Amino acid sequence: MIEAKDIRAGYGDGADILTGISLSADRREIVTILGPNGCGKSTLLKTIAGYVRPRAGSITFGGTDVTAVPIHEKVRHHKVGYVPQTDNVFGTLTVAENILLGARQLAKAEKEKRFAALMDQYPALAGKKNRKASALSGGERQILSLARALIAGPEILLLDEPSAGLSPLMMHEVFDAIGAIRDSEGMCILMVEQNAFEALGIADRAYVLSLGQVAMTAKASDLLEDPAMRKLYLGGEVHAE
Template identity: 75%
Template sequence: MIDVSNVRAGYGDGADILNGISLHAAGGEIVTILGPNGCGKSTLLKCIAGFLAPRAGTVAIDGEDVGAVPVHRKVRGYGVGFVPQTDNVFATLSVSENIRLGARHLPRAEREGRFDALMRQYPTLAAKQNRKASALSGGERQILSLVRALIAGPKILLLDEPSAGLSPLMMHEVFDAIAGIRDDTGMCIVMVEQNAFEALGIADRAYVLTLGTVAMEGRARDLLADPSMRELYLGGSVAG
């Protein structure tokens, strides 16, 4: 579904942040991108989403090179849903208004049908649908931003650190919701995360980046058992 091949990318005239990264994500799986701060995780996700065009290499969706396609066209034409890391809800609007924003380009009947179905699926949000989004907790805001992405019916979901700033309890709630989306919809989910071990707990496969290159990749359960992962996340370095 998503094929990233030898991508080099960076901001403005600056140096490359991604130095020839390749990644594959298929439908029905959660692929998580891990790594220390500054390794290029969010940059890679922005490249896939279309916020940043690669300087070299290709980003393909279903075999079509979409590296130069901007994010707003990917959302509307390629079935991509993107959930930013922070400031991901419109705080002054109600929960229901926030959700409907995600499907503003759909016909009203279809939009309302999807809205009703999602409200049945997420009763906690349904109970607060008339409240301002600013009144929600951090975890509820993350769920709200996920649901807003889902209402458009994407086939690819890109999540930028969905657990950022959340308490452990809320983080598990959000990760459960993400796993549920994969299980229910068969969607392709690519997720950048700092909480490596929790992310590996729900992911199918993972890529670990260091300095803009892929240092490790493999099945999530294998990486969880890999001692070098623990070394990396407890302050060590990846040997190779």
């Protein structure tokens, strides 16, 4: 579904941040991107989303070349949902208004149908749909960002640290929601995460980045099970669970 080949990208006239990255992700698959702070994870996601234009390499979605297609067109014509790392919830708008921002291109009937389906799916939001988003907890805000991306009916979902700043309990809720989307919608999900162990728990495959390159790629279960990999790439001590 997503195929990125030999991507080089950076900002302005600065040096390349991504120095030749290739990656793929299929339908009904969660692929997680791991790696230390500043290694280029968000830049990679922004490049695939179309916020940053690659300087070299190619990106295709379902075989269609989208290398130079900007984000707004990817959302409109290529069924992409992107949830950035920085909070993009508008505190002064209600929960419902925030979600409907993602549905501007839909006809009224379709919009209402999908909104109702999301309310069924996320009771935490349904109970607060007319409240200002500023009254939500961190986890609820993450779910809200996700719901806003989902209302447009994406086939590809790009998530940048969906569990950032969440308590372990909320983190599990958010990850459960993401896993459920893959299974029920057959979506292709590319997810950057700091919480490597948790992310690998729901992911199918992983790419570990280092200094703008892919240092390794593996099945998530293999990465979780290999003690050397755990120590080397996930930063943690090896411990029984």
